[in-house]
Structure formats: C-alpha cells, structure tokens
Amino acid sequence: MNALIEAAERSRRGRLRTFVSGPESEPVRLFDRSRRCSPGDWFGEHAGKWLITASLAATRAQDDELAARVASVADWLCDQQDSNGYLGTYDPGSPARFDRMRAQDERTWDLWNAACTMLGLTVASQQFEQSRWMDAANGIASLIHVEIFDRGMDPVLLGNHAGLSSCAILEPLARLASLGSTQAAQTATWIVDRLESAEAIRLVSAPLEGVDAARIGTGKIYQLCWVYHGLALLSESVGDTRMLRAAERFWANVAEHHLTPLGGPWGGIATHKEVFNPQGYFNPSGLVETCSSLAWLRLSLELDRLTGGQDGACPSKYRQAAEVTAMNQLLGAAFPNGLDWSYFSMPNGPRSVAYDWACCKSSGAWGLEEAARLLTPDTDIAGDVQVLRAAEHLAHHEHDVFHREFFALQRGATVYAMEPLDGFQFEATIRLPVLFPGSYVHSDGDRLVVTAPGHEPIWFTPYRDAGLQRPDRWRITWVPVVWQ
C-alpha cells in the first residue's frame, strides 16, 4: 500500500469520523435554519468539504458506516434549503446574504461557502446516485443565476481578494454545466466575463499575455488556483479553448516561478502571507498554505484529464506535478494521528499543528482523498539523486549585500529533509566541493546520507516523514552551503 493510501486511511478512521460525525456536528449545524447567524464567516466551508472527502473515502474503502453518515448529513442539509434555493449559514435578515442587494457592500463569505456546499452535494450525489442531493446543488445554482444573472448582482463584489473568493463558485457551476445544466453554464460564463472585465484580474487575457500569477487580482494562491480550475473545466462544456489555454498558461507560470521543490505554491513575504511572492524571490522558509496545495493539486489533475497528457510526457507534466505535491507537500503537512494538519509548511521550518477549525485541516483531508483516488506514484525511490540549487539575495541599491546558497536533494517524486540534532532551528552552513554530489551521496533504505570530507555524515529522510518526533520540530530541506 502506498503512502498516500495509508495516510488517507488514517484520515478516514480519524478526522472524517470525528470532525463531523453526523448532522448534529457543529460544522453542519451552522446551516440549521433556526440557528443561522448574521455576520457569518467562512466556517460554512467545512460541511461541503467534509461531504466531498467522506463521500470519496467511503466509496474508495467501501465503508458503509461512513456512507450512512454522508447520507444523513446530505439529507439533513437538503431539509434546511429554503424554497428559493438558499442553503447557507446566513440568517434571512443578514445583509451579507448573496440574495440581498446590500451584500455587495458587506463583508461576506456566502458564495464561498456555497461553492463548498454545492460541490459537496454534487460529489456525494455522484458517488451514491442520490438525485435529491444533486437537485439541492442545482437549487443553489438556480438562486445564484437569479441573483447574479437576472438581477445583476456583481459576483466580483461578493467576496474578498478582488472577488476571487466569491468567484470560486465558478468550479461547482462548471461541474453542474458538465453534467448538463445549461443554466449553470450560462451563469459560469457570465462570471468569467465579469472576471475578464475586472481590470485588476482579466482572468483570461492576463495569463495569455504572460502576466505573472502574483499580479492577477491580489495574487491569493488558493483562490486563483481554484478559479482557474473552474475556468479549465468550463472550457470543456462551452467549447471555448481560449479558457483552457489561459488556465494552462497560469499553471505554467506557477510551475516555473512559484513552487517550492516540495510542489507547493509559496507565499509569505508579499502583502498577505497567502498570496504569491514576487517572481524571482527566494527564501528557504517560504510559507505554503495546505489549502493552496489542495487547489494546486486539483488544478493539476484537472488539466491532466482535460489535455490527456498531450505534452508527450508520460506521465504528463500535470500528473508529475500533482505527484510531487501529494508526496511531499501534502503528506508533509499531515500528522500520523489522522486528525491533525499543519496550516503552513515550509521547506525549512517547524512542523506545527493548526487550530481545530482551520481551513487547512479540511483541505488537507480532501487533498489526500483526491490523491489516493487518482495517483499511484511509484514509491520505490530507486533512481538518481538530483541536487537542486538556489540562492537567497538581499540587495541594497542594486548591490548584493547578503547572499546565501543552498542545495536540496530529490529522488523521483520524493524530496528529502535533514532533521537538526537539537530539534530546532539549525541551519549550519557546510562546505562542499563544486563537483558535489559525486560520490558524497549514498542511499540507505529510505534515507540518504551525505558523507563529505571534514563533515560528520548528514542524514536525510523523505520530507513527509521528517519532523514527527516532537511538536515544532524543524525540517531543513534547503541546506546552506559554501561551494569550494
């Protein structure tokens, strides 16, 4: 059994049975008609994400008990749907509800939450062939059509990050369109038009003109990957190849300029910790949000499916990228108890546990299930070791005032990290000949060891396995080096 399946199994027995155990669980109860709230927030995303993940896990593992829990949650959610199709966490008097005109002036996560709920009901319906749940998803989509298409609500004004948060609704709409809903296709196309005409975004034109991902909207990683996923999927239903090319160009830009070696899109130093860093920036402690890893993984797998590996590589560049993300970034954010996840992971930095309601815990579990379903990476890590190199620069008046070089080790899809002896930050610089690795890197089972003259042997374990001994234990992927 490969590492992805093992981790997905731990999650199925752990988080998927505890965070939500049925309709009485708090993430689901937020939708209770009698208990909806007025300001509302993004926490409504968890129920939909759980439905997706638990449906896929129950089907994969033929887990009848989990399937029964999915059915009870989905049925209960359907019971909470209003007659106009509204199924959310905001009470009828809330000005932030997307079916209230004032929502455009309010802080609202209503459409974002709706994206997760619609996708959850759609995936559950597909897994268990329950038309009632699909009808509920279509009911939400119809209300969105009425509000956005007929009444002229601007989807770009219904969420933060220049509207990228609300426009995540594109993917579930595109999914309903791919299942035959012409109304959902019409709404989704309209949202694309709005995102194209928004000067700060220009969803289709910007990547086709070579605009860097960090400069599209606010550069928010999770949202951008999700919106481009929706755009790629919609291209199939409406036969617009320009949409697909735009998504592919966005993907190529991220792959070239915005990934850590572990396969995660990284941020940390720009206007917000979760937006893309400027192109060319390097820091060994760059942050990767687990939600961003999920969105990148799903975008990569969708593009793999839509393009059918047309780049001639086998597996395609999209599938290879998804494997690297799953085997390093995703597994490296999961804890072996099947419950906990890191919010941020870094190539060099501590492995720490996110708070209970963190978005990343639901995203991590979802990503694992998608990866376990669609990927069977070769975990036999034989093959040549690649040495990756990078340099960190700090410039002042265009003069290089600070400069550090680093190397990292990769074999197949697996990236390695060293664990400092004291368990905390320890980035001691080592000196190595420029001809490294030559004969200095050896494998010992799952591990690698660097034996350079004048040094104690340095042991490396796969990043995903490193740092588990105690909380906040460091992993060092980029090793500072002086080349001689």
Ligand SMILES: [Zn+2]
């Ligand atoms: Zn997150």
